Amino acid sequence: MHMRDQAERHFGVHIDFTGGFKFKSQAYEGDVLHGASVLTDEPDPVGTNAGPSTPAMLAMAVGHCLSASLVETLRHAGIHVQGLSTEAIAVVALNEEGLPRISRIDVTIRPVVDKESGNIKRCVDVFERYCTVCQSIRPAIPVHVEVSHVVRQQEAV
Numbered sequence: 001m002h003m004r005d006q007a008e009r010h011f012g013v014h015i016d017f018t019g020g021f022k023f024k025s026q027a028y029e030g031d032v033l034h035g036a037s038v039l040t041d042e043p044d045p046v047g048t049n050a051g052p053s054t055p056a057m058l059a060m061a062v063g064h065c066l067s068a069s070l071v072e073t074l075r076h077a078g079i080h081v082q083g084l085s086t087e088a089i090a091v092v093a094l095n096e097e098g099l100p101r102i103s104r105i106d107v108t109i110r111p112v113v114d115k116e117s118g119n120i121k122r123c124v125d126v127f128e129r130y131c132t133v134c135q136s137i138r139p140a141i142p143v144h145v146e147v148s149h150v151v152r153q154q155e156a157v
Contacts, residue, residue, distance in 0.1 A: 001065075001132045009029065010029065010030070011027065011028075011029050011034075012027070012028050012029070013025050013026065013027050013028070014026045014028065018039070020041070020047060020048060020050075021041055021042035021046055021047040021048075022039060022040070022041045022047070022048075022050055022051065023039070023040050023041075024037050024038070024039055025037060025038050025039075025040060026038075038051065038052070039051035040052055040053065040054065040057060041053065042054075055090035055092055055102055056090060058090055058102065058105070058137075059088040059089060059090035059105055059107075060088065061133050062088055062105050062107060062131075062133050062134050062137065062143060063086045063087070063088030063107050063109075064086075064133075065131045065132055065133035065134055066086070066088075066107055066109060066127070066128065066131045066133075066134055066145060067084055067086045067109055068131075069127045069128070069130045069131040069134075070084070070109055070111060070123065070124070070127045070147065071084060071111070072127075072130070073123040073126060073127040073130065074111065074113065074120070074123050074127075077117070077119040077120075077122070077123050078117075078119070079113050079114070079115065079117055079119060079120060079123070080113065080114040080115075081111050081112070081113055082112045082113065082114055082152055083111070083112040084109065084110065084111045084112065085109075085110045086107065086108065086109045086110070087107070087108045088105060088106070088107045088108075089105065089106045089107075090102050090105050091103050091104050091105070091106065102141050103141075103142075104141060104142040104143070104144060105137075105141060105142070105143045105144070106144045106146075107143065107144065107145045107146070108145075108146045108147075108148070109145070109146070109147045109148075110147075110148050110149070110150065111147070111149045111150070112149070112150045112151075112152050113149055113150070113151055113152075114151070114152065114153065115151060115153070116151045120149055124147045124149075128145055
């Protein structure tokens with residue numbers, strides 16, 4: 001994440017209760033809205049699965065941030081990313097008190113790159129360090145990351 005020569009950036013979410021266990025959330029920074037609003041819901045049997053659950057949203061944030069960090073790291077190394085697929089799973093288990101908690105997040109990232117390079121291994125070794133979300137939550141929640149790249153040569157036109 002770029003800080004734009006600022007000491008702090010403030011990312012907010014305005015959340016409105018819509019009924020049941022559903023909430024409509026709108027992300028923003030300052031007076032700039034970020035994308036469309038998102039409907040979230042609790043999974044069944046409490047909610048109706050009308051939108052992503054909060055554990056899924058956390059996994060989404062971690063997976064997105066790690067993916068963006070890997071893409072940026074590969075680009076800086078001169079490696080073109082033709083595509084990328086990420087799966088992030090928040091594992092919820094009961095804690096010692098019998099309450100559900102996120103016990104870990106498992107992330108698998110599969111970038112498709114244009115060439116094999118020794119720089120890929122170096123990029124994979126360092127990109128997690130630059131992930132704002134992952135590095136912020138890791139002290140509390142283990143995040144396991146696996147990267148498996150595919151090389152697809154671009155066809156001559």
